[in-house]
Amino acid sequence: MPISTNNPSRKSWLDVPENSDFPIQNIPFGVFLTKDDVITIGTRIGNYAIDLGALQQLNYFEGIELTDDMFMQDTLNDFISDGKKTWRLVRNRIGDIFDSENPLLRDNDKHKDIIIFNIEDVEMQLPVLIGDYTDFYSSKEHATNVGKMFRDPENALLPNWLHIPVGYHGRSSTIVPSGIPVHRPMGQTLPNGETEPVFGSSRLVDFELETAFITTDANVMGENIPVGEAEDYIFGMVLLNDWSARDMQKWEYVPLGPFLAKNFATSISPWIVTMDALEPFRVKGPNQEPKPLPYLQQKGKNAFDIHLEVYIGTENSKEPNLVSKSNFKYMYWSMAQQLAHHTSNGCRVNSGDMMGSGTISGPTPDSFGSMLELTWGGKNPIKLNDGTERKFINDNDTVIMKGYCKNSSVRIGFGEVSSKLLPPFNRK
Numbered sequence: 001m002p003i004s005t006n007n008p009s010r011k012s013w014l015d016v017p018e019n020s021d022f023p024i025q026n027i028p029f030g031v032f033l034t035k036d037d038v039i040t041i042g043t044r045i046g047n048y049a050i051d052l053g054a055l056q057q058l059n060y061f062e063g064i065e066l067t068d069d070m071f072m073q074d075t076l077n078d079f080i081s082d083g084k085k086t087w088r089l090v091r092n093r094i095g096d097i098f099d100s101e102n103p104l105l106r107d108n109d110k111h112k113d114i115i116i117f118n119i120e121d122v123e124m125q126l127p128v129l130i131g132d133y134t135d136f137y138s139s140k141e142h143a144t145n146v147g148k149m150f151r152d153p154e155n156a157l158l159p160n161w162l163h164i165p166v167g168y169h170g171r172s173s174t175i176v177p178s179g180i181p182v183h184r185p186m187g188q189t190l191p192n193g194e195t196e197p198v199f200g201s202s203r204l205v206d207f208e209l210e211t212a213f214i215t216t217d218a219n220v221m222g223e224n225i226p227v228g229e230a231e232d233y234i235f236g237m238v239l240l241n242d243w244s245a246r247d248m249q250k251w252e253y254v255p256l257g258p259f260l261a262k263n264f265a266t267s268i269s270p271w272i273v274t275m276d277a278l279e280p281f282r283v284k285g286p287n288q289e290p291k292p293l294p295y296l297q298q299k300g301k302n303a304f305d306i307h308l309e310v311y312i313g314t315e316n317s318k319e320p321n322l323v324s325k326s327n328f329k330y331m332y333w334s335m336a337q338q339l340a341h342h343t344s345n346g347c348r349v350n351s352g353d354m355m356g357s358g359t360i361s362g363p364t365p366d367s368f369g370s371m372l373e374l375t376w377g378g379k380n381p382i383k384l385n386d387g388t389e390r391k392f393i394n395d396n397d398t399v400i401m402k403g404y405c406k407n408s409s410v411r412i413g414f415g416e417v418s419s420k421l422l423p424p425f426n427r428k
């Protein structure tokens with residue numbers, strides 16, 4: 001089935017500002033709340049939010065097999081469960097409905113009033129009910145940088161790293177969409193030079209620049225997903241900020257891995273950009289040497305060229321400060337390899353599960369994906385445009401991550417994940 005929606009010359013009858021992340025070739029999926037307190041599944045073109053529940057009720061999806069209330073729900077899980085064939089039919093149909101040549105909805109003002117909202121008039125929600133959340137550790141540059149700082153500069157990569165897409169199980173209960181502020185966590189740390197730990201607010205709160213992929217029901221317990229089929233089970237991607245309390249992490253995470261230092265908040269962008277929309281931006285990933293074991297071997301273009309940016313806004317900064325520019329294509333392990341590895345032992349993966357990429361650091365110091373790396377453990381503070389400087393993130397700073405793909409004919413973007421760090425909240 002062709003991906004007709006990707007035709008770069010197609011235009012929408014809805015206005016799309018130049019450089020928008022959401023041209024008619026994107027058609028992401030999300031969930032929003034309207035001013036009338038109606039919650040619905042939707043998509044976005046330009047600065048318009050489109051109510052897919054209303055589109056369905058008004059029969060615009062006729063001929064596509066869908067349950068009656070498919071889009072009148074507060075999560076995308078059921079739709080995602082329907083599988084790739086249905087995702088593609090629906091996305092292509094939306095492209096057709098909003099094509100500048102198609103008068104059906106374009107010339108029906110009554111329907112347009114019910115279906116189309118200004119993006120400022122809706123409140124974006126978490127797009128899926130995330131059952132399980134796993135975070136990988138798949139950037140070689142990031143693993144090397146942290147290894148140099150926290151472990152042995154001579155042997156920065158641990159011996160397993162080039163053989164296994166290393167990961168840990170996170171917490172889905174504290175995943176929030178863009179716009180929701182998060183509190184600086186309280187926790188246990190071992191102050192420098194001390195032998196006894198203390199309990200208090202973390203002093204070293206950091207961001208981690210990541211993407212994540214959302215899965216469909218992939219397997220039953222006991223069954224694995226071969227690497228060559230893994231992409232069929234990936235619905236789409238979001239941007240992810242894996243908030244991290246570095247002082248808590250350092251004290252707590254040996255030998256079992258991150259625990260409370262990372263599960264106090266994880267922020268994601270609200271629109272899931274489909275793998276179909278990202279298809280034109282496939283590129284070859286980094287060379288893998290030593291060759292992975294056969295169950296992880298992949299051919300062809302398995303990476304995606306997604307530009308990523310991190311900004312820090314402060315209370316006094318007129319404009320947020322650009323602090324990092326990275327790219328998803330630097331990732332050593334691909335999403336397919338991550339999913340194949342995750343299920344290689346028979347671990348079940350469900351619709352709406354979320355898999356974080358791991359911090360996405362590039363080869364140059366301006367492409368590092370965390371303050372830990374950008375300031376090299378706080379040694380080289382970053383100067384901001386309000387005259388202050390940062391080693392890590394201060395209370396009332398806002399961290400903004402943006403992501404987009406671009407070629408000569410089209411730009412497909414994610415919008416942003418933006419979240420403010422509030423002072424600690426502690427019930428005595």
Ligand SMILES: O=C(O)/C=C/C(=O)CC(=O)CC(=O)O
Pocket residue numbers: 135136137138139142143146147150208242244249258262357358359
């Ligand atoms: O290398 C370490 O000791 C620690 C690494 C992290 O904190 C990163 C982590 O959460 C996984 C990732 O984002 O790549």
Ligand SMILES: [Ca+2]
Pocket residue numbers: 135136208210242356358359
């Ligand atoms: Ca992480």
Ligand SMILES: [Mg+2]
Pocket residue numbers: 241242243244262263264265266
């Ligand atoms: Mg986190």
